[in-house]
Amino acid sequence: MFKKWSLLFVLFFLLNFPVALWPEEKIGDCLACHQKDTRGIFQSWVNSKHAKAGVDCITCHKSHEEARPKKSTVEPKICAQCHAEKFEQFHMGRHSIAWDRMKEHRQYQTTPDPLKKAFCERCHNIQTKCNSCHTSHSFHAEEAREPESCKKCHTGLAGPHDEMYASSSHGTIYEAEKNLMRAPTCASCHMHKGTHNISLGIIYDSWGNAVDKQGRPLSKEEQERIRKEMAEGVCYQCHIKSLTWERFELADQVKQEARKVLAEAEKVIRDLEAEGILPKGVTLGQSQLYQGTSRIEGLYYRMFQFHNVYTWKGAYHFSADFAHWYGWAHLQMSLIEIKEEARKLRELSKIKKNP
Amino acid sequence: MTCHTDHQAASQQKSMVFPEKCGECHPKPLEDFKKSRHSVSWDRMRTQGEFLGIPQEIRTAFCERCHTIQKRCNSCHTSHRFSLKEPRDPEACGSCHLGPDHPHKEMYETSLHGIIYKLTKNPERAPRCVTCHMPGGTHNSSFGIARGPVGTGSIVVDLKEEPIPPEEIQKRRQEMLGVCTQCHSLRFAQEQMENADQVKEEGFNLLEKGKKEIQGIEEKGLVYPPITERPPHPTEGKKLVLADPQLYVGTSHIERLFFTMFKFHNIRVWKSGYHFSPAYTHGHGWEEMQLDLIDIQAEGNRLKELFGKPKK
Numbered sequence: 001m002f003k004k005w006s007l008l009f010v011l012f013f014l015l016n017f018p019v020a021l022w023p024e025e026k027i028g029d030c031l032a033c034h035q036k037d038t039r040g041i042f043q044s045w046v047n048s049k050h051a052k053a054g055v056d057c058i059t060c061h062k063s064h065e066e067a068r069p070k071k072s073t074v075e076p077k078i079c080a081q082c083h084a085e086k087f088e089q090f091h092m093g094r095h096s097i098a099w100d101r102m103k104e105h106r107q108y109q110t111t112p113d114p115l116k117k118a119f120c121e122r123c124h125n126i127q128t129k130c131n132s133c134h135t136s137h138s139f140h141a142e143e144a145r146e147p148e149s150c151k152k153c154h155t156g157l158a159g160p161h162d163e164m165y166a167s168s169s170h171g172t173i174y175e176a177e178k179n180l181m182r183a184p185t186c187a188s189c190h191m192h193k194g195t196h197n198i199s200l201g202i203i204y205d206s207w208g209n210a211v212d213k214q215g216r217p218l219s220k221e222e223q224e225r226i227r228k229e230m231a232e233g234v235c236y237q238c239h240i241k242s243l244t245w246e247r248f249e250l251a252d253q254v255k256q257e258a259r260k261v262l263a264e265a266e267k268v269i270r271d272l273e274a275e276g277i278l279p280k281g282v283t284l285g286q287s288q289l290y291q292g293t294s295r296i297e298g299l300y301y302r303m304f305q306f307h308n309v310y311t312w313k314g315a316y317h318f319s320a321d322f323a324h325w326y327g328w329a330h331l332q333m334s335l336i337e338i339k340e341e342a343r344k345l346r347e348l349s350k351i352k353k354n355p
Numbered sequence: 356m357t358c359h360t361d362h363q364a365a366s367q368q369k370s371m372v373f374p375e376k377c378g379e380c381h382p383k384p385l386e387d388f389k390k391s392r393h394s395v396s397w398d399r400m401r402t403q404g405e406f407l408g409i410p411q412e413i414r415t416a417f418c419e420r421c422h423t424i425q426k427r428c429n430s431c432h433t434s435h436r437f438s439l440k441e442p443r444d445p446e447a448c449g450s451c452h453l454g455p456d457h458p459h460k461e462m463y464e465t466s467l468h469g470i471i472y473k474l475t476k477n478p479e480r481a482p483r484c485v486t487c488h489m490p491g492g493t494h495n496s497s498f499g500i501a502r503g504p505v506g507t508g509s510i511v512v513d514l515k516e517e518p519i520p521p522e523e524i525q526k527r528r529q530e531m532l533g534v535c536t537q538c539h540s541l542r543f544a545q546e547q548m549e550n551a552d553q554v555k556e557e558g559f560n561l562l563e564k565g566k567k568e569i570q571g572i573e574e575k576g577l578v579y580p581p582i583t584e585r586p587p588h589p590t591e592g593k594k595l596v597l598a599d600p601q602l603y604v605g606t607s608h609i610e611r612l613f614f615t616m617f618k619f620h621n622i623r624v625w626k627s628g629y630h631f632s633p634a635y636t637h638g639h640g641w642e643e644m645q646l647d648l649i650d651i652q653a654e655g656n657r658l659k660e661l662f663g664k665p666k667k
Contacts, residue, residue, distance in 0.1 A: 167449070167450060167453055167454065168450070169433065169450055171450075172446045172447060172449055172450035173433050173441070175444075175446045176441045176444040176446040176447055177438075177441055182433075182436060183433075240369075240370060242369065243369060243370075250412075250413070250415055250416050251416065253412045253413050253416075254413045254416045257410055257412070257413050315413075315416045318420070320416065320417055320418070320419075320420035320421055320451075321451075321453055321454035322454075323416050323417055324416075324417035324418065325454045325455040325456050326454065326455065328409070328413075328417060329455075329603050332603050332604045332605075333603050333611045333614065333615070336603075336604075336605070336606060336607070336608050336611045337608050337611065339579075339608075340579065340607065340608035341608075343579055344657070344661060347661050347662065348661070
């Protein structure tokens with residue numbers, strides 16, 4: 001009798017706790033070392049949904065021989081075996097071209113090799129890994145939904161989205177209340193209903209051009225349609241229609257005004273180029289480098305790449321602080337500096353000609 | 356219906372509900388609010404040179420988003436929860452009181468007050484913004500502030516911009532010390548405040564040095580574009596304006612260097628003195644001011660060298 005019961009107990013145990021026994025059997029070779037050597041990874045996995053669902057080392061990494069040469073990287077297509085829909089959505093968004101665009105950019109190409117990895121690649125590798133957001137080895141959906149998770153890349157001089165969000169009413173209310181019914185997170189607006197197409201509802205690329213993923217200009221109608229996706233899908237959940245559109249149109253105007261200031265600065269530099277004070281072939285804007293140029297071009301670099309972006313992106317993220325003080329005020333002050341620099345360059349060139 | 360009255364009325368004012376409406380049920384907070392500088396923030400903005408220097412269409416995206424606090428209680432008690440708990444969190448104040456021109460949030464976060472509060476979330480252990488500035492739940496957020504608004508130097512003014520007498524200033528200081536002495540000894544608190552007063556004076560002394568340098572350059576006719584060739588300042592007309600209400604648009608570079616010095620760095624020196632953040636009062640404030648002064652002097656020398664020579 002006792003024997004029969006104990007057999008039943010063992011059977012019950014085996015059926016109900018496959019994770020506890022089977023993976024260890026199957027992945028025994030891995031665990032022999034990795035349970036000790038990489039204890040953190042092992043523990044994260046044990047507590048993950050993957051472990052409960054029987055997704056183990058071998059499911060993703062295949063074999064030791066296969067994992068080793070690619071330093072255990074698991075490409076999105078492997079994740080797609082189970083998460084096909086997310087993978088498809090991911091490919092509709094700009095995250096899926098982050099690596100390719102980086103490779104094409106002159107700034108990347110002219111950065112010393114060891115620095116490329118420490119600088120650009122650390123974020124732009126999002127094209128080739130899902131664990132940029134769903135970090136290893138927990139792969140939490142909850143973690144990835146927190147603004148902190150986006151912050152890892154979307155922070156700092158080149159793209160202070162986190163800072164803009166944090167200083168907007170959206171961000172401050174969320175920080176105080178941690179309640180999604182009260183205020184949105186990054187994911188609420190940019191990954192509406194869990195889509196992994198993070199470009200949903202966004203008209204502009206990083207440079208402020210209205211283009212699609214392939215770089216083709218968007219028609220007025222397409223822009224309208226994209227804007228509607230954001231407004232109707234996201235904003236109307238909390239805001240009235242008139243206010244929503246008023247805010248978008250206001251941000252559009254801010255963007256245009258910033259462009260005007262940029263254009264004025266560009267003209268000052270182009271005039272110097274035409275007068276022969278600067279050498280011919282000055283590159284300004286999108287493909288401009290931050291090294292090896294004249295000082296006046298360096299001043300423009302800051303304007304274009306930092307202050308302009310803070311102005312218009314700050315406006316679309318409803319951070320008055322970023323749009324005004326980090327953006328617009330600095331755009332204006334840089335314009336003053338560029339004009340003064342041009343005046344000095346002209347005077348110096350005059351002195352050189354008639355000493 | 357209670358707040359928005361009816362659809363037509365609401366539609367016309369974009370669903371805004373003004374403080375007077377809230378005051379029907381909350382008369383005491385409204386009365387306190389009216390004593391605070393929050394209650395003049397819209398009016399003051401409208402007459403400020405910097406505001407007038409911004410293209411009209413985009414002022415809403417910049418200044419108005421915060422200065423609207425004069426006309427709405429839901430700047431802090433955000434719609435439609437109107438929570439009491441939320442506005443007591445420093446985050447709530449942080450949506451306006453941050454950034455280059457007045458980094459109150461950043462000063463607080465780098466002070467011992469802010470750090471202990473962040474670690475413990477316990478207002479018994481360390482104060483939040485409201486502990487000192489809205490003690491006992493007063494809605495007069497200017498409570499105990501014995502200093503003038505931005506840019507007015509040592510002159511302390513009331514809501515009508517009239518200078519207030521030294522006795523009144525002393526009274527306010529005593530009120531604030533009443534908050535401090537909940538945790539600190541009176542001697543210690545007084546010492547800290549007086550130290551901050553000294554820091555403030557030193558900050559303004561440094562500012563004067565920068566001012567003098569630029570005035571000299573202007574007298575020599577070396578600022579570019581010259582004052583006479585610029586559009587007039589919206590409130591001051593055709594004259595050299597240094598410090599409030601100086602513009603950051605269309606001035607000479609040497610004036611622009613001074614703008615950064617007074618608007619961003621001097622304010623950190625003295626306000627962080629009172630918020631007890633050495634990182635801001637020294638590193639982001641005093642150090643930057645000294646470097647600004649070097650820049651201003653070097654720029655002055657370059658201008659004299661390049662453009663100051665007598666014409667042959």
